[in-house]
Amino acid sequence: MRSHNLSGTFLISFIIIIINIPALNAKGNPVKIIAHRGAWKQNNLPQNSIAALKKSIELNLAGSELDIQMTADDSLVINHDKDFNKLIIEKTEYRELVKFRLLNGEKLPTLREYLIAGSENNISTRLICELKPSGISTERGVKLAEKVVGLVKELNVQHLVSYISFDYNIVKRIAGLDPQADNQYLNGDKNPDQLKSDGIRGADYNISVFRKNPHWIEEAKRAGIILNAWTVNKPEDMDWLISLGFDYITTDEPELLRERIEALLKQTGK
Numbered sequence: 001m002r003s004h005n006l007s008g009t010f011l012i013s014f015i016i017i018i019i020n021i022p023a024l025n026a027k028g029n030p031v032k033i034i035a036h037r038g039a040w041k042q043n044n045l046p047q048n049s050i051a052a053l054k055k056s057i058e059l060n061l062a063g064s065e066l067d068i069q070m071t072a073d074d075s076l077v078i079n080h081d082k083d084f085n086k087l088i089i090e091k092t093e094y095r096e097l098v099k100f101r102l103l104n105g106e107k108l109p110t111l112r113e114y115l116i117a118g119s120e121n122n123i124s125t126r127l128i129c130e131l132k133p134s135g136i137s138t139e140r141g142v143k144l145a146e147k148v149v150g151l152v153k154e155l156n157v158q159h160l161v162s163y164i165s166f167d168y169n170i171v172k173r174i175a176g177l178d179p180q181a182d183n184q185y186l187n188g189d190k191n192p193d194q195l196k197s198d199g200i201r202g203a204d205y206n207i208s209v210f211r212k213n214p215h216w217i218e219e220a221k222r223a224g225i226i227l228n229a230w231t232v233n234k235p236e237d238m239d240w241l242i243s244l245g246f247d248y249i250t251t252d253e254p255e256l257l258r259e260r261i262e263a264l265l266k267q268t269g270k
Contacts, residue, residue, distance in 0.1 A: 025227070025245040030265055032062030033257050034128055034250040036231050037080060039064070041252045046102040048078045050109055050117045057118070057125045061254055063162065064118070065128040068111055070144045071097065076111035076151065082135060084108060090136055111151060119157050126162050128250075130186070131174075133167035141165075145173040149181070164204050175199035184228060192220040202226030204250070207237055217244055235260055 025031065038045065038052025039059055045052040048066055056064035067080040075094035082089060085100040097108050109117075111129075118127045131148055134140035145165075152161050162182040163174045168190070174183045175198065184202030185195060188209035195203060203220050207229045210217060220227050229241050230250035238260045241249050251257045 025247045029247075030261055031242050031246050032248050033254050033261070034063040034065055034228070034230075034248050035059075035061050035254045036065050036250050036252045037067065039254050042255050046104050046106065048080060048109075049102050049104060049106050050114060051104055051106065053114065053118055053127075056254070057122045059254060059258075061125050062248065063126040063128045065130060065164075065250060066114060067130045067132055068144070068148060069132050070134070070140070070147070074143075074147065076144075076147060078109045078111060078114050082132070088135075090134065090140075111148065112155070115152065115155050115157050115161075119155070119160060122160065125160075126182075127157070127160050128162050128164060131163065131165040131167070131170050133165065133170065138167075138169055141167050141170050142173050145170045146177065149174055149177045153178075164202075168198075171200055172198055182226070184226060186230075192216055192223045192225045195225055196223045200225075202228055202247075204228035204230065204248075206230055207232055207241070210241075217246075221245070232257070239264065 035056040037047035038049065039055040040047045040052040043055050045055065053064050066078050069077055069079050069089045071077060071089055071094045072091050073093040077089065077094065077097065079089060084097050087097060101107055115127065129148060131144055134144065152158055164184045164186055165171050166186045168185060171183045171185050174181055179199065182201055184204035185200050186204050188205040192203060203225050210229055217227065227246045228248035228250060229246060232238055232241060232249050232251045233253050238249060238257050242261060242264055249257060
């Protein structure tokens with residue numbers, strides 16, 4: 001009985017050691033950092049502001065996420081919530097929305113302005129474009145996808161842009177419009193093989209989805225599906241994902257995540 005307990009203790013200790021060793025991803029690289037709505041939190045900036053985007057670029061992060069909505073007159077604007085200053089974006093024209101300012105004095109940015117700002121003095125930070133599902137119709141969501149991809153091509157910034165959405169019709173449409181584009185699905189209800197068969201390149205799921213379906217992690221690696229998790233702000237969650245060799249982690253705390261990655265890699269001499 002004593003021998004059995006010692007073996008159990010050794011096994012638990014071994015598992016803990018393995019979990020805390022930071023693994024590299026399938027390409028042999030450490031996890032990359034995506035700033036959720038820009039590097040806003042520690043810098044006291046409005047989410048999705050151009051200032052938060054520029055801070056992400058200044059920090060040399062791998063990516064800066066932004067949320068795209070389409071107004072009643074089909075303008076593309078950057079805002080997370082469906083409303084801005086109590087006005088429903090999809091039902092309001094841009095000229096009405098732009099009357100209100102962000103907390104730092106910026107006006108509500110258009111996608112064109114955001115892409116132009118994000119391409120200036122930027123060689124490393126991808127613009128992670130989240131296309132928000134339409135509350136009006138599926139067709140309007142597809143139209144949003146077409147307009148966003150068209151603008152990205154017009155500005156010739158395909159090399160800087162990745163696409164994500166909770167709407168599967170949107171990411172599938174993007175895959176059709178630009179088969180070479182980096183597109184990732186957010187909702188967490190598709191396994192890696194389904195994503196691959198539909199031309200979707202990444203599983204960008206809430207960390208809880210991966211905890212409930214840990215087998216998807218190895219399945220994704222075997223299928224060549226990009227692994228990303230959101231929104232990861234706790235050190236213990238960061239360490240878990242780093243240990244599993246994720247490609248990306250999306251966080252409101254990019255500075256903290258960088259510290260965790262550097263500290264854990266230093267432990268193993270990577």
